[in-house]
Amino acid sequence: MAEGKIMNLEELHFLGIKVVYKDLIDKGYEVLNVRKELDVNPQILAKKDDQFHMVLVKTGYYPEMGIILPDIIEQVKELGKKHHSECWYASVGIANANGTTEEEMAKPVVDGEYYINYQGLIPFPKDASAYTNSKE
Structure with a gap:
């Protein structure tokens, strides 16, 4: 595996935002504002x-997805x-x-090559519990 600086959470998050941004532009959206801060x-x-x-973007390290x-x-x-x-x-x-x-794939490096798992925009659920990780 090529050596390089492993992406921190902020870099990973921003890459995820860039993926979604490009998808929106490709689908004819006018992007008015982008905020890359984690919080x-x-x-x-x-x-x-x-x-x-309004698009909420969450990004995860392989094999996870953003939650x-x-x-x-x-x-x-x-x-x-409100808006x-x-x-x-x-x-x-x-x-x-x-x-x-698997361990190396879970460590994307800055300016590296990536596999991106993104299935497109998902509408918000009526019930927020639909997005929890519980196994109930």
């Missing part, structure tokens, strides 16, 4: 067909309601494409 939600404000869209907590969903839903915006969730998983083992 700011949502990360992307976009507009399409006179409708505002959101129910309280964050509720906060963004309230913000969306008449549709709310979306984007889960992104990043793997080191040069990794030859």
Whole structure:
């Protein structure tokens, strides 16, 4: 595996945002604002067909995907309601494409090559518990 600096959480998060940003642009959205800070939600404000869209992006290291907590969903839903915006969730998983083992794939490096797991935008659920990791 090629050596390099392993991405920290902020770098991983920003790469996930870039993946979603490109997807939005490719689908004809006008991106109005992007916030890359880990503690700011949502990360992307976009507009399409006179409708505002708030996109919450979470990114995880391979083999994980980004997850959101129910309280964050509720906060963004309230913000969306206040601003008449549709709310979306984007889960992104990043793997080191040069990794030859599971452990190496879980360590993407800065300016490296990546496998991206992104299935597109997911509408917010009516019930935030739909996004928890519980096995109930």
